[in-house]
Amino acid sequence: MLARLTKTVPAIILAAVLGLYLSQPVLAEKAIELGKVVVTATKGERVLADVPVRTEVITSKEIEAKGATNLYQALEGTPGIRVEEQCSYCNFTVCRMQGLEAGHVQILIDGQPVYSGLASVYGLQQVPTANIDSIEVVKGAGSALYGASAIAGVINIITKKPAKEPAMNVNMSFGEHKTNNYEIFASTKKANMDITLTAQKTAGDEILEKDSGLSVEEERLTDRVKTDNVTGGVKINWYDVFGDDKINFSGRTANEQRQGGDKDTFDNFYAESAENIKTTRYEAGIGYKKNLAENRIVNLNLSYCTNHRNATNDSFLGDYKDTHSDAFPSVDEMKPYMADEKLYVLDLNYAWLTGEKHSLLAGVQYSKNELEESGKYVILAGPDPATGSTYLSISKKSADEIGVYLQDEVAISDAIELVVGARYDSHESEDDFGGSGDAAPKDRIKLEYDETAFSPRAALVYRPNQQITMRTSFGTGFRVPYGFSEDLHLCSGSPRVYKGAGLKPEKSNSLNLGIDYMAERYSLSANIFRTNLKDKIGFTDASDNAAKLGYTYEWANIDDAYTQGMELGLVTRLAKNIDMNCNLAYTDAQYKNKRPDWVGSHDGKYAADSKHIPRVPEITAGLKLDYSPQDWNLVLDCNYTGSMYIDYCKDEDVDNSASKIKHTDPFMVVNTRVSRSFPNRGITAFAGVKNLTDEVQDEKHPDDAAFMYAPYTGRMLYAGMQVAF
Numbered sequence: 001m002l003a004r005l006t007k008t009v010p011a012i013i014l015a016a017v018l019g020l021y022l023s024q025p026v027l028a029e030k031a032i033e034l035g036k037v038v039v040t041a042t043k044g045e046r047v048l049a050d051v052p053v054r055t056e057v058i059t060s061k062e063i064e065a066k067g068a069t070n071l072y073q074a075l076e077g078t079p080g081i082r083v084e085e086q087c088s089y090c091n092f093t094v095c096r097m098q099g100l101e102a103g104h105v106q107i108l109i110d111g112q113p114v115y116s117g118l119a120s121v122y123g124l125q126q127v128p129t130a131n132i133d134s135i136e137v138v139k140g141a142g143s144a145l146y147g148a149s150a151i152a153g154v155i156n157i158i159t160k161k162p163a164k165e166p167a168m169n170v171n172m173s174f175g176e177h178k179t180n181n182y183e184i185f186a187s188t189k190k191a192n193m194d195i196t197l198t199a200q201k202t203a204g205d206e207i208l209e210k211d212s213g214l215s216v217e218e219e220r221l222t223d224r225v226k227t228d229n230v231t232g233g234v235k236i237n238w239y240d241v242f243g244d245d246k247i248n249f250s251g252r253t254a255n256e257q258r259q260g261g262d263k264d265t266f267d268n269f270y271a272e273s274a275e276n277i278k279t280t281r282y283e284a285g286i287g288y289k290k291n292l293a294e295n296r297i298v299n300l301n302l303s304y305c306t307n308h309r310n311a312t313n314d315s316f317l318g319d320y321k322d323t324h325s326d327a328f329p330s331v332d333e334m335k336p337y338m339a340d341e342k343l344y345v346l347d348l349n350y351a352w353l354t355g356e357k358h359s360l361l362a363g364v365q366y367s368k369n370e371l372e373e374s375g376k377y378v379i380l381a382g383p384d385p386a387t388g389s390t391y392l393s394i395s396k397k398s399a400d401e402i403g404v405y406l407q408d409e410v411a412i413s414d415a416i417e418l419v420v421g422a423r424y425d426s427h428e429s430e431d432d433f434g435g436s437g438d439a440a441p442k443d444r445i446k447l448e449y450d451e452t453a454f455s456p457r458a459a460l461v462y463r464p465n466q467q468i469t470m471r472t473s474f475g476t477g478f479r480v481p482y483g484f485s486e487d488l489h490l491c492s493g494s495p496r497v498y499k500g501a502g503l504k505p506e507k508s509n510s511l512n513l514g515i516d517y518m519a520e521r522y523s524l525s526a527n528i529f530r531t532n533l534k535d536k537i538g539f540t541d542a543s544d545n546a547a548k549l550g551y552t553y554e555w556a557n558i559d560d561a562y563t564q565g566m567e568l569g570l571v572t573r574l575a576k577n578i579d580m581n582c583n584l585a586y587t588d589a590q591y592k593n594k595r596p597d598w599v600g601s602h603d604g605k606y607a608a609d610s611k612h613i614p615r616v617p618e619i620t621a622g623l624k625l626d627y628s629p630q631d632w633n634l635v636l637d638c639n640y641t642g643s644m645y646i647d648y649c650k651d652e653d654v655d656n657s658a659s660k661i662k663h664t665d666p667f668m669v670v671n672t673r674v675s676r677s678f679p680n681r682g683i684t685a686f687a688g689v690k691n692l693t694d695e696v697q698d699e700k701h702p703d704d705a706a707f708m709y710a711p712y713t714g715r716m717l718y719a720g721m722q723v724a725f
Helices: 002-018 027-032 058-068 071-075 117-121 315-323 542-548
Strands: 057-059 079-086 093-097 103-111 131-137 154-159 167-175 180-190 193-204 226-239 245-261 276-290 296-313 338-354 358-378 388-413 416-436 445-462 468-481 507-518 520-542 553-575 578-591 619-627 631-642 645-649 661-663 667-678 685-691 716-724
Touching: 058 071, 058 131, 058 631, 058 667, 071 079, 071 093, 071 131, 093 103, 093 154, 117 296, 117 338, 117 358, 180 716, 315 358, 338 542
Parallel strands: 103 154
Antiparallel strands: 057 131, 079 093, 131 154, 167 180, 167 716, 180 193, 193 226, 226 245, 245 276, 276 296, 296 338, 338 358, 358 388, 388 416, 416 445, 445 468, 468 507, 507 520, 520 553, 553 578, 578 619, 619 631, 631 667, 645 661, 667 685, 685 716
């Protein structure tokens, strides 16, 4: 039954479109949503219905209806966005947008790029929803305003604002496998000051699914890791301190522990098939907004973040035993991976509304990223007696980026608006590499990398009447990897990645064409996109020259590529208190050429498939029904994922006879939630089921931790209560 459903979801959505004209009531809630003020697309406040660059909003109500406790869960099911896990040992998560990889998506908090490098690898799960008011999604090249890593687009988390009166909300939920969540949000106002406080604790035990075809040892490996994450935050606003202005201070912290691997041994940090990761993060930010005369505004934001990671996994132990006849190393040899990352961001801009025709924005953004890493490793191959020797690898990396941007919003007529802008960026990064032992040079190697980029953007919006809005946007983007990257989430290798002066920045050209139709009975949207990537950067084994310097891996320009497709969406009220929201997306993402490693192996059997960028579903779709009679709310959310291509490299060897490129089967995940509010008491009780149909990936290969394309864990029941004081 489920197999038939997963193959017919697109047809169900098409049938829903044809049935729109049978719907009757007005979309009152949708009209309110279109009146929401958004800021991400132009760095200025605009009403959602009138914003010149297409912006999609995930509201706090939608986040609540999903039962989402972190950013990863909040983004699930968003059209054109795919969040996924890529490691069964640590549950590392990434976010793709319109077929492009995680390194192409810029994540912001209140407009500031405070998640990068090391922090972003587990960041999707470490960002709590307790303090999220909404999430703004802008697809297409965003480098003209936000710099590097905004090739695919921008996701901006808007934090909650204080209530008009002193208030506090407490939210508790309890699920299977001790999947528990506790939240507190409190706010108050006094004179010219307000303050908000948030705290959240999420935890869950490890989960082991019973899988056919796995050995006894493989059955003991976790499908979901054991986690415990505690976060807290404070935000203070002062108004009219020096006239018409606002000063704000924000601080956030996260402390997370995750354990994965062999269930019988993972409490021992150094055991075989065990991975333990501890993250400690602190953020602080100061902002100042001054309203000057004649519609002029100055914004200044300073942000500082520090991220510390202490990680152990079995890679050292396994390599040591392989080269020492299964003997165990001494405790002194088993040093963990240690990393400290610091990020400084300054953003200053000046906005000027010149009459009714122009809105000018000029700004400068500076960021500095510092990362220090160390880890212990084993030489696997080399002349005797080098094989089996251990060495310490140390890397100190830093990157400085400064960007200057300019934008003009021009009202050509009542129906036409044009946005033009550009940004010039200068990137300088440095890698100071060294260590001890035969493989890592004692004399430190210093590599420098300098590049510049010019990123223009233009957007045009045309509103022929109140029902139709047509938008088109074109922009360029660039990306330069530095520090720790999502491409290499395994802590065991990060200090040994080479980035030579010959590496070219990855550059893109993106085009989006969209139309929205807002009728009395329904809302319909369509968007076509295309992004061309030049000199796409990939992660490869070190070349001979890099290996001689002691590096194991390196960044390389592997090929040109493109991603293109279409997104469709509609919202309607089917009957009284019943709303429907559905979407359908088609994505085609390919390299220009076949990948050489697959062309040269397996007699070229997978050569044609290797042109497809892995992990990009061709079709995704969603169907959401929301029934709200009186104080009840029932949500049914179905998310369909079509076939995709994914590599399986047995023992990390593409030439192994078992290695292959798999064309996956489609699947569908169904979530449901029911809640009952008691307004007079300020209480809401809720219960839900995630993955109602118990959909689990049918083929697993624990020797390739990244071979993940579908849910690894099945049905999850939860229930809880929210109390408002």
